[in-house]
Structure formats: C-alpha cells, structure tokens
Amino acid sequence: EADIYQTPRYLVIGTGKKITLECSQTMGHDKMYWYQQDPGMELHLIHYSYGVNSTEKGDLSSESTVSRIRTEHFPLTLESARPSHTSQYLCASSPGAARRDYGYTFGSGTRLTVV
Amino acid sequence: GDSVTQMEGPVTLSEEAFLTINCTYTATGYPSLFWYVQYPGEGLQLLLKATKADDKGSNKGFEATYRKETTSFHLEKGSVQVSDSAVYFCALNSGGSNYKLTFGKGTLLTVNP
Numbered sequence: 001e002a003d004i005y006q007t008p009r010y011l012v013i014g015t016g017k018k019i020t021l022e023c024s025q026t027m028g029h030d031k032m033y034w035y036q037q038d039p040g041m042e043l044h045l046i047h048y049s050y051g052v053n054s055t056e057k058g059d060l061s062s063e064s065t066v067s068r069i070r071t072e073h074f075p076l077t078l079e080s081a082r083p084s085h086t087s088q089y090l091c092a093s094s095p096g097a098a099r100r101d102y103g104y105t106f107g108s109g110t111r112l113t114v115v
Numbered sequence: 116g117d118s119v120t121q122m123e124g125p126v127t128l129s130e131e132a133f134l135t136i137n138c139t140y141t142a143t144g145y146p147s148l149f150w151y152v153q154y155p156g157e158g159l160q161l162l163l164k165a166t167k168a169d170d171k172g173s174n175k176g177f178e179a180t181y182r183k184e185t186t187s188f189h190l191e192k193g194s195v196q197v198s199d200s201a202v203y204f205c206a207l208n209s210g211g212s213n214y215k216l217t218f219g220k221g222t223l224l225t226v227n228p
Contacts, residue, residue, distance in 0.1 A: 006158075033215075040220075041153075041202050041220065041221035041223065042220045042221060043204070043218050043221070045215065048215065090158050090159070092158075092159075099210060100145075100146060100147045100166070100208045100209060100210025101147045101164070101166045101208070102147075102208065103147075103149050103151075103161050103164060103206070103208070103216065104159075104161075104216055105161075106151075106158035106159040106160070107158050108157055108158045109156075109157065109158045111156075
C-alpha cells in the first residue's frame with residue numbers, strides 16, 4: 001500500500017519541453033527528498049525540503065527546481081528538458097522528528113526519457 | 116562525514132545459494148543502519164534496520180547484525196530465490212538536525228533458477 005505517490009510512472013518527452021514530476025504523500029511527513037538514479041543504480045540527492053516553504057539543493061547539481069507550498073506535495077520541474085535529463089527520479093519522505101531510527105518511505109519513481 | 120561502502124556487484128547466484136552482501140560504514144556517533152531493496156522498475160523499500168550495536172534486523176529471511184567493532188552491517192540470506200533478484204542498498208542515519216540518510220552505491224543481485 002503506497003503512501004507516497006509519483007506521477008507519471010513513465011514519461012517520454014521532446015527536447016525543450018517543460019515538465020513537472022509530481023510527488024504526494026499522505027503520511028503528514030515534514031521532510032521530503034528527490035533523488036536522481038543513474039543507470040549504475042547509485043542514488044544522487046538533488047533536492048530536499050524540511051517543511052512548507054523550505055527547499056534546499058542536494059549533493060548533485062541539477063537544473064531542476066522544486067517547490068513546497070503544501071506539506072503533502074513536492075513537485076519537481078524542468079523548464080527545458082534535455083537528453084542529459086534522462087534518468088529515474090525517486091521521491092521520498094520521512095517524519096519531521098530528527099530521530100536517527102527513522103528511514104525514508106519511497107515512491108515508485110518516474111522514469112523520464114528526453115528525446 | 117558519513118559514508119557507506121558496499122560490496123560491488125553484480126552478484127549472480129543460483130537458487131537456494133547462500134547470500135552475503137558486505138556493508139561497512141563510517142559515521143559520527145551511533146547511527147542507525149538500514150538495508151533497502153529495489154525491485155525492477157520500482158522505488159526502494161525498507162528491508163530491515165538496526166538501531167544499536169549488536170541488534171539484528173530481519174525480514175523475509177534476510178538478516179543483518181549491527182557490528183560496532185567492525186563498523187559493519189552485512190546482509191545475509193540462507194537460501195535465495197529468483198524473486199530476490201533486485202538491487203540492495205545499505206544506508207545509515209546519524210540523526211541530528213540535518214536529517215539525511217547516507218546510501219551506499221547499491222549491489223545488483225541476480226538469482227538464476
């Protein structure tokens with residue numbers, strides 16, 4: 001039973017198009033994250049948010065942007081898609097308390113292909 | 116800073132073989148340790164976790180023991196199945212205000228019938 005939802009699951013889009021990847025969670029989690037996963041499987045944190053109106057860039061530089069105007073919603077936008085943006089994008093969330101025994105809950109991912 | 120080192124894959128086993136995927140870590144303080152699994156075309160799912168030294172996490176026949184003296188959290192399963200074919204990620208959480216998990220690079224496991 002998924003408590004964090006990503007849409008679309010798959011997207012093929014042309015170069016130069018603007019796209020928004022959706023991520024929503026129903027758990028009331030304060031913290032949300034976006035990861036880019038390369039074909040070699042490694043996860044790269046590109047954006048995170050610790051609450052409404054709070055967003056930060058992650059460890060990997062990305063041309064995408066994010067917003068957090070509602071607790072449950074954390075969309076990622078690419079203003080002008082390029083083939084180099086082709087990747088798997090994973091959204092995750094965790095509870096607000098800074099406890100070390102908490103892990104993340106992940107969505108099913110969006111596989112983006114830019115042609 | 117925190118880091119996680121996982122055994123490099125891919126790992127290919129026959130059904131019913133014994134599995135070990137090594138994971139060692141570097142962290143400040145006393146982190147919690149996690150194993151996540153990613154099945155083909157899916158996101159990551161929490162497989163098991165351990166929050167203090169000598170704790171053993173277990174789930175679906177998989178086990179891992181938090182070894183503080185060797186800073187390790189190796190994943191084991193006595194008899195793998197084809198359905199265990201997936202990517203496995205080791206991760207740690209040191210806690211604190213800047214809460215982020217630190218992940219290893221992932222290990223691809225393929226189990227053949």
